[in-house]
Amino acid sequence: MGIIRRMMDVLAVPDARLGASDVTRRWGMRRADGRIGWPGITAVEGDRAARGCDRCASSAFDNALVCIELGVVLSDGAGPYLVDVDGTLVLVLAQHPALSACHLAMSQYDDGHFRVGVVRDCAMNGWWRWEGFRDISADDQIVALDACHDLVTHQELITWAESPGSDVG
Numbered sequence: 536m537g538i539i540r541r542m543m544d545v546l547a548v549p550d551a552r553l554g555a556s557d558v559t560r561r562w563g564m565r566r567a568d569g570r571i572g573w574p575g576i577t578a579v580e581g582d583r584a585a586r587g588c589d590r591c592a593s594s595a596f597d598n599a600l601v602c603i604e605l606g607v608v609l610s611d612g613a614g615p616y617l618v619d620v621d622g623t624l625v626l627v628l629a630q631h632p633a634l635s636a637c638h639l640a641m642s643q644y645d646d647g648h649f650r651v652g653v654v655r656d657c658a659m660n661g662w663w664r665w666e667g668f669r670d671i672s673a674d675d676q677i678v679a680l681d682a683c684h685d686l687v688t689h690q691e692l693i694t695w696a697e698s699p700g701s702d703v704g
């Protein structure tokens with residue numbers, strides 16, 4: 536039997552937002568700096584994700600997302616659902632047409648904004664990560680999704696993510 540290396544501890548988060556309607560979703564993980572992240576995962580999802588992701592570790596997991604299993608029927612090509620570090624639900628919408636191995640994604644409405652951007656499956660213990668995103672108001676949702684869809688290179692993605700407002704207004 537090998538020893539499973541754990542990078543994070545799984546712990547109960549009784550007030551996780553996703554846990555309000557689903558009592559199995561009242562878990563999260565303690566980050567290296569002591570903060571609690573990804574509230575709303577299940578204990579099973581946590582047990583897997585707590586083993587960490589080498590590709591996300593360098594950025595302190597700020598942009599890391601945990602893939603979760605929601606019993607929700609999705610339209611063709613959409614999914615899976617992800618939980619971000621703050622416990623906000625993110626839906627993978629579709630494969631990105633140009634950026635290799637990337638997907639378009641959008642968060643649920645939270646604190647006055649949506650997060651729209653590009654995510655990538657780390658293929659490691661259920662982790663995904665944001666490659667680039669913007670936080671936008673409900674009015675700008677379609678414009679931002681279109682702009683994100685039209686990005687062709689990773690450099691364009693970085694530029695888009697770092698210049699909020701350039702195509703939204």
Ligand SMILES: [Zn+2]
Nearest residue numbers: 588590591657
């Ligand atoms: Zn990762």
